[in-house]
Amino acid sequence: MSNETIEAPLGMTAERQAVVAAQGAAPDKEWIIVTRGIKREYDMGGEIVRALRGIDLAIQRNEYVAIMGPSGSGKSTLMNVIGCLDTPNAGEYWLNGTQVSKMSDDELARVRNKEIGFVFQTFNLLPRATALHNVELPLVYAGVSGDERKHRAKEALARVQLDNRMDHRPNELSGGQRQRVAIARALVNNPSILLADEPTGNLDSNTSEEIMRVFESLANQGQTVIMVTHEPEIASHARRVVVLRDGLIASDDRRSSFVEKLGISAPAL
Amino acid sequence: MPFLEAVRLALQTIWVQKLKSFFTLLGVMIGVTFLIAVVSIIGGMNRYMSDELVGKIIAINSFELRQRPSINIGDNSEEHRRELRRRPPIREADIEPVTAVLPPDVRWAAVGIGFLPAESKYQLRPKPVRVYTVTSDYFDIKRMAPVKGRLFSPQEYAHGSNVIVIGQDVATYYFAGLEPIGRELIVKGLPYSVVGIMESQGSVFGQSFDQFIIAPHTSPLNRLVNPHGVINSVMIQTPSSGGMISTMENVREVMRVRHHLRPNQKDDFELQTSDSALEFWNKIKGYLVMAGVALPAIGLIVGAIVIMNIMLVAVAERTREIGIRKALGARRRDIMSQFLVESATLSTVGAALGVATGFGFAKIISLMSPLPAAVELWSVIVGISIGAGVGIVAGVYPASRASRLDPITALRQE
Numbered sequence: 131m132s133n134e135t136i137e138a139p140l141g142m143t144a145e146r147q148a149v150v151a152a153q154g155a156a157p158d159k160e161w162i163i164v165t166r167g168i169k170r171e172y173d174m175g176g177e178i179v180r181a182l183r184g185i186d187l188a189i190q191r192n193e194y195v196a197i198m199g200p201s202g203s204g205k206s207t208l209m210n211v212i213g214c215l216d217t218p219n220a221g222e223y224w225l226n227g228t229q230v231s232k233m234s235d236d237e238l239a240r241v242r243n244k245e246i247g248f249v250f251q252t253f254n255l256l257p258r259a260t261a262l263h264n265v266e267l268p269l270v271y272a273g274v275s276g277d278e279r280k281h282r283a284k285e286a287l288a289r290v291q292l293d294n295r296m297d298h299r300p301n302e303l304s305g306g307q308r309q310r311v312a313i314a315r316a317l318v319n320n321p322s323i324l325l326a327d328e329p330t331g332n333l334d335s336n337t338s339e340e341i342m343r344v345f346e347s348l349a350n351q352g353q354t355v356i357m358v359t360h361e362p363e364i365a366s367h368a369r370r371v372v373v374l375r376d377g378l379i380a381s382d383d384r385r386s387s388f389v390e391k392l393g394i395s396a397p398a399l
Numbered sequence: 400m401p402f403l404e405a406v407r408l409a410l411q412t413i414w415v416q417k418l419k420s421f422f423t424l425l426g427v428m429i430g431v432t433f434l435i436a437v438v439s440i441i442g443g444m445n446r447y448m449s450d451e452l453v454g455k456i457i458a459i460n461s462f463e464l465r466q467r468p469s470i471n472i473g474d475n476s477e478e479h480r481r482e483l484r485r486r487p488p489i490r491e492a493d494i495e496p497v498t499a500v501l502p503p504d505v506r507w508a509a510v511g512i513g514f515l516p517a518e519s520k521y522q523l524r525p526k527p528v529r530v531y532t533v534t535s536d537y538f539d540i541k542r543m544a545p546v547k548g549r550l551f552s553p554q555e556y557a558h559g560s561n562v563i564v565i566g567q568d569v570a571t572y573y574f575a576g577l578e579p580i581g582r583e584l585i586v587k588g589l590p591y592s593v594v595g596i597m598e599s600q601g602s603v604f605g606q607s608f609d610q611f612i613i614a615p616h617t618s619p620l621n622r623l624v625n626p627h628g629v630i631n632s633v634m635i636q637t638p639s640s641g642g643m644i645s646t647m648e649n650v651r652e653v654m655r656v657r658h659h660l661r662p663n664q665k666d667d668f669e670l671q672t673s674d675s676a677l678e679f680w681n682k683i684k685g686y687l688v689m690a691g692v693a694l695p696a697i698g699l700i701v702g703a704i705v706i707m708n709i710m711l712v713a714v715a716e717r718t719r720e721i722g723i724r725k726a727l728g729a730r731r732r733d734i735m736s737q738f739l740v741e742s743a744t745l746s747t748v749g750a751a752l753g754v755a756t757g758f759g760f761a762k763i764i765s766l767m768s769p770l771p772a773a774v775e776l777w778s779v780i781v782g783i784s785i786g787a788g789v790g791i792v793a794g795v796y797p798a799s800r801a802s803r804l805d806p807i808t809a810l811r812q813e
Contacts, residue, residue, distance in 0.1 A: 215726060215806050236730045243728020254723045254810065258415060270404065271728040315727070 145188035145382070162322055162354050163189040163212060167221035168231075170207050181207040182218070183377035189356065194349040196368035197358045203374040206327070209358045213246050213325045214238045226322050243271050247316025251328035253308045255300045255315075261287065262296040265315045272319060286314040290344060306337035313344060317353070324348065326357045330364060342367050362392050405737055409744035423709045424749025426702025427789055430695045431750045431782040435757025435774055437691035440764060441684065443772035448680045449673070461540060461636035462647050463510075464489060464497065464654065465669045486667045488629045493657060497633055500649045504638050508537035509616055512631040513624025517586045517612070519573040528569055529611040530586070532621040537613075540636045548580045548595030551615050559617030564595040566609035584612065587623055647672070699785060702749065703793040710742050710797035721801055722809025735802040742794025743787050750786020754779050 148161045168185040171178050181204045189195055199205040210216035211223060214230055217238070223231040230241055248254075255264045265283040274282070287293045290310040300308050309329060316324055326345065330338035346367065349355045357368055365371050371388040373381045383391065413420040463469075467483045491509075498507050511532040518525035531537075538550055545564060555562050563584060570579045574593075583590040591614065600608035614620040625631065635650065637643040647670050654668050714721070721734055729737075758774055765772040 210807055213726075236732075239725065239728050239730040239733075242726060248726050250810070254719070254726075256720060256723065258411075267724070268727045271724070271730075271733060273401075319728075 148188040149186045160191055161188050161224075162191050162193075162226055163187060163356075164224040165211075165221060166223075168208075168211060168218045168223060169220040170204075170211060170216065170218050180377055182211070184221070185377075185379060187372065187379065189354070192349075192352050192354055194345075194355045194369045195357070196365035196371045197356065197374065198360065198362065198365045198371055199374035199380075200360060202376075204377040205358050205360075205374050208374065209325060209327055209356075212323075212356065213248060214241045239271075243268055244319060245322040247313075247319070247321035247324045249309070249312050249316050249324065249326040249329045251331035253300070253305075253312050253332070255308060255311060257300055260297050260299055261292065261303065261311045261314075264300070264311055265296075265318050268315060268319045282318055283314075286318040287311070289317060289348075290314045304337075305333050306340055309333065309337075309341050310344065313341075313348075317348070323354045323356055326355065328359055329357065338364075366392075402736075402740070405740040406744055408737065409741040412741060413745055413748065419709075420745060420748075423706055424702070424745050424752070426698055426705045427746045427749035427786050428702070428753040428756065430698025430700075430702050430789075431753025431786055432756045432760060433698050434691075434695035434782045434785075435754055435778050436760040436764070436772075437694060438778035439757070439761035439772040439774045440770065441687055441691055442775050443765065443770040444687070445680075445684065446771050447769065459636075459673075460638070460640050460643050461634055462643065462670050462672045463632045463634050464493075464650060465632040465671055468669045468671055487658060488626075489632060489668065491628050491630055493654065494630070494633060496653050496657060497635075497650050500653055501635065501646060502637075502642065505642075505646060506536045506540055506636045508534045508540055508634045509630050510534075510537060510632045510634060511616065511621050511624045511629075513620075515586050515620075515623055517569075517573070517584050519582070519584050521575065521577060521582075522573045526572065530620055530624050531611060531613045532616050532618055532624060533613055534616045537634065540634050543597055543600070545595035546598040548593070550595055556615045556617060559615060559619065559621075561589065561591045561614075561618060562594045563591045563612045563614045563618075563620075564597055565593055565613075566597055566611045567599045568607055568609040569612055570596050586612075586620065589619055591618075591620070643672075695782075699789050702746065703789045706742055706746055706790060706793040707797060710738060710794050711800070713741075714738065714797050714801040717801075718804060718809045719812040721804050722806045722812070725804070725806035726810065731802040734804075735798045738798035738801050739791060739794045742797070743790035746790025746793070747783065747787040750783045750789075753786065754782055757782070 148164055149166050165185050165187045168182050168187075169180070170182040171180050173179075183204075185204075185208060197205050197208060207216065211218055212225075214225070214233075215238075217233075218231055221231065222229055225241065225245060228241075230238065233241065242248075255261075256267070259267075262280070262283050265286050266279045269279040269282060284293055284296065287296050290313050292307060292310050292314065295303060295307060300311070303311065313324075313329075324345075329345070330341055333341060342364070345355055345357065349369075355368070357364070359365050366385060366389050369385050371381075371383055371385065372379055373383075381388075381391075466486050466488050494509055501507060511530075513530045514527050515530050516525040517528045535551070535553070535556055538544070546567075548564070550564065551560075551562055554560075565573075565579060565584070569584070573579070573584060574582060579593045579596060581593065583592055585591070591612070597609075597611075597613070602608055635646065637646050651666065651670055655666065658667055660667065721729075724734060724737075757778075761772045761774050764770060
């Protein structure tokens with residue numbers, strides 16, 4: 131990846147071209163995520179809150195992108211739209227070449243199951259199920275049979291080095307272990323994107339480093355990773371940082387220039 | 400989510416909160432217990448009635464030719480009662496033509512019935528007793544035997560002697576502490592010698608069947624119970640149930656001719672079988688069945704309301720879990736079926752427990768009372784099916800609410 135500096139979202143870059151080219155036609159599958167003019171508004175007791183005011187974003191396969199912004203910037207809303215948990219009021223969203231912005235609830239559920247792997251700040255594991263069963267859950271909804279499910283879940287747990295703990299319940303695991311179970315669950319269906327929402331928010335600094343190393347290793351293995359965070363230090367682990375402010379993209383930089391701009395030290399690669 | 404998976408998940412969820420689950424399914428369990436118990440009790444009463452009770456009043460394979468039915472529950476209208484009063488009585492003269500059409504292996508007896516005051520030297524307070532004047536086969540047909548003494552001899556029948564056999568209650572009331580046989584009972588001034596005491600005929604609903612005296616058909620008592628030439632009934636018994644209907648129809652033919660009935664006129668006499676006597680019980684049974692439906696229904700309705708409420712609470716408590724499942728790809732119908740299966744499993748388990756306790760109830764009843772209460776298979780099947788159905792119906796609203804939760808909001812729950 132070149133070290134280009136993208137000063138503003140309106141620059142004529144490959145990403146911008148992809149967004150423009152998507153007008154009326156599905157973009158090339160090399161672009162895993164293409165959004166055009168995404169708007170999302172809520173009616174909060176009479177007052178209209180414009181969470182997203184027109185997002186043009188293009189993300190390629192195998193990118194490791196951080197979406198940053200202060201509270202109220204719309205980053206959570208953008209994550210929900212990217213993760214197909216929410217539908218935009220206006221604009222288009224192509225995921226892996228398919229337009230998902232107009233899909234029905236059932237179709238979106240299927241997309242979430244097959245294409246998206248969620249990792250949450252609060253882990254969101256089922257408390258009364260074992261680690262293995264937690265990881266199996268997406269496969270249950272994908273209709274995979276019992277034996278194959280177990281096998282694939284064990285494999286996923288092995289990828290995060292937790293196959294020795296698969297019969298433990300979440301309350302028998304440490305925070306870092308729980309997050310790793312959540313990551314294994316997110317990976318088990320081989321999703322197009324791994325979508326992490328403040329994944330280290332509930333972890334101490336050592337464990338945070340540990341988890342960030344897991345994401346790094348997954349990104350190196352070719353997984354597309356999108357991480358939403360409000361912490362610049364966490365964002366600087368990614369290779370591209372998109373900053374949101376007031377519902378719009380304020381900047382979109384490669385890591386080196388992002389680090390440079392903020393004057394923080396880049397974490398060791 | 401495939402069905403077996405969902406059932407396993409449901410059982411797991413129920414098992415984790417055993418006590419709470421138990422209280423939730425209690426209503427359904429009680430409703431089904433009632434159903435099993437009531438069905439077995441009514442079934443037992445039915446058997447008791449037709450085998451024990453009616454078998455005592457009306458001998459098996461027998462019917463009676465009477466002027467009016469002995470038990471008349473049913474059409475109680477003024478018109479019907481007038482019609483009954485207008486009927487001609489059965490006469491001595493009818494005996495010969497009727498018995499002439501009977502096959503040789505059929506038994507018959509003529510019976511006169513009345514209610515007369517009786518007294519004895521030893522009991523100065525006269526009481527009315529039931530008086531039967533009968534021909535000799537009566538005792539065979541009704542399978543009545545003396546427990547002391549003897550029945551009448553052919554000579555006594557032929558001469559119309561003043562002899563009687565008495566029931567147990569008559570023996571104790573009029574001859575307290577003494578040997579009744581050889582002593583006399585006085586009815587309307589005439590003495591009658593006691594030759595035998597009959598075995599106890601039991602009682603039903605507290606009414607004793609033992610307050611009777613029986614005399615030969617030719618005895619003077621016959622003139623006291625009926626006007627001249629009139630009898631109360633002719634009892635006819637066929638050796639098996641097969642021949643009874645056709646014999647009955649033959650008798651009907653004879654009587655219609657004797658009463659000069661035209662083809663379009665109804666019978667003006669009664670051919671009473673145990674069926675008609677059972678009408679009384681059938682009417683009561685109708686009311687019992689209503690109660691038998693109402694009680695379980697109440698239990699099941701309460702059970703349904705409880706299950707629905709508990710499921711609503713469960714949905715509220717597990718909102719976050721629902722959000723997680725939806726985020727991972729569960730569709731509305733996956734969530735819906737998960738909770739529907741849970742409530743259906745809950746109520747089916749409750750129904751199964753209800754069957755078990757119903758069994759216990761029926762066992763206790765059959766041990767502690769004369770009723771042969773036995774659990775009937777159909778009530779078990781109905782109980783479990785209705786139990787499962789209740790769970791599904793009760794779970795629809797909570798499951799539908801769960802399925803319609805917005806995953807984003809749901810994930811924000813505590």
